[in-house]
Amino acid sequence: TIVVQVNGKVRGQLNLPHNSTEQAVLEQVQKDAKLQTYLAVRTVRKTIYIPNRLISFVV
Known part of the structure; x- marks a missing residue:
């Protein structure tokens, strides 16, 4: 499970395989209508990815 944050607030979670790449996580975020x-x-100014834990977007 990878937590998705936008501007420091938790906005969702993604269930992905262990050791997913940042690119794979970004693809799943783009497919999620809620996110x-x-x-x-x-526009996204910065993306922070912590493998197997978190992806954070600064907009």
Whole structure:
């Protein structure tokens, strides 16, 4: 399970295989309609990925 944060707030979780790459996690975030509502409004300035734990977006 990978936690998804937007501007420091938890906005969702993704169930992905252990050792998923950052690219694979980003693809799943783009497919998730709930997460897209937070990311589509503005441009993402920074992405922080901690393997097997967290992906955080600063918008």
